[in-house]
Amino acid sequence: MPVYYLVYQRVDAGARILLARKNIYYGGNRHPYFRPHEWPVPLNNAGQIVIPGGNPPQGFFGVQGARREFREEVGINFDDDQVRGWDCVGDEWRYSPGNFVTYYQRVEDVADLVARGNAAIGAHGLRVHAELLHVFAVDSAQPGFGRTAPQLQGDLAAQYNDLGAWHQHHPHPPLNAPPKAADPQKWAGDRMADDPGWYTSSVQYFNQHLDQHP
Numbered sequence: 001m002p003v004y005y006l007v008y009q010r011v012d013a014g015a016r017i018l019l020a021r022k023n024i025y026y027g028g029n030r031h032p033y034f035r036p037h038e039w040p041v042p043l044n045n046a047g048q049i050v051i052p053g054g055n056p057p058q059g060f061f062g063v064q065g066a067r068r069e070f071r072e073e074v075g076i077n078f079d080d081d082q083v084r085g086w087d088c089v090g091d092e093w094r095y096s097p098g099n100f101v102t103y104y105q106r107v108e109d110v111a112d113l114v115a116r117g118n119a120a121i122g123a124h125g126l127r128v129h130a131e132l133l134h135v136f137a138v139d140s141a142q143p144g145f146g147r148t149a150p151q152l153q154g155d156l157a158a159q160y161n162d163l164g165a166w167h168q169h170h171p172h173p174p175l176n177a178p179p180k181a182a183d184p185q186k187w188a189g190d191r192m193a194d195d196p197g198w199y200t201s202s203v204q205y206f207n208q209h210l211d212q213h214p
Helices: 062-074 081-087 110-122 153-169 184-192 197-212
Strands: 003-011 014-022 093-095 101-106 132-139
Touching (some): 003 197, 014 197, 062 101, 062 110, 093 197, 101 197, 110 132
Parallel strands (some): 003 101
Antiparallel strands (some): 003 014, 014 132, 093 101
């Protein structure tokens, strides 16, 4: 089951949230018979603003799975007692509608976590090797947590250009490539327009229940 980990800081206007922008494509090795670093493949929800998370591997459940996904994508380990003691205010609360779970963790300073997270993402080297392009802070008062805000458009445009140049010179994907590798720009562009229900309902639940978790 997908799990998400929303980190926030209380401010006068409500809360400041750590969100991320999904990479357009992934250059690592995720397919048993296919090497995306030899043929870039778009990520699920490519280009969208997202809450860090995903499907944890077998053996990881509940909040431990959500923390693991956050660590994998942002590079900050909330299972570490020192990190929790330094950054966190109280324990997580959650939203569990049945087909996913979102955990909410209050912290002292979102800006500090953003800086540390981007340093960790940058440590991957080439941007295509990181699942997330960037993490940033938005205020909860923004409609949909700024889901439609034109943030990082320059970086996204550069990735689209890179992807277009790659496929211009490599027009035929390997036979064992996933179907979406054949037309990644169209696929990624279509997915950028999607609005996954888990994101919208997680935002709504947070706004409705924030005052119950001072």
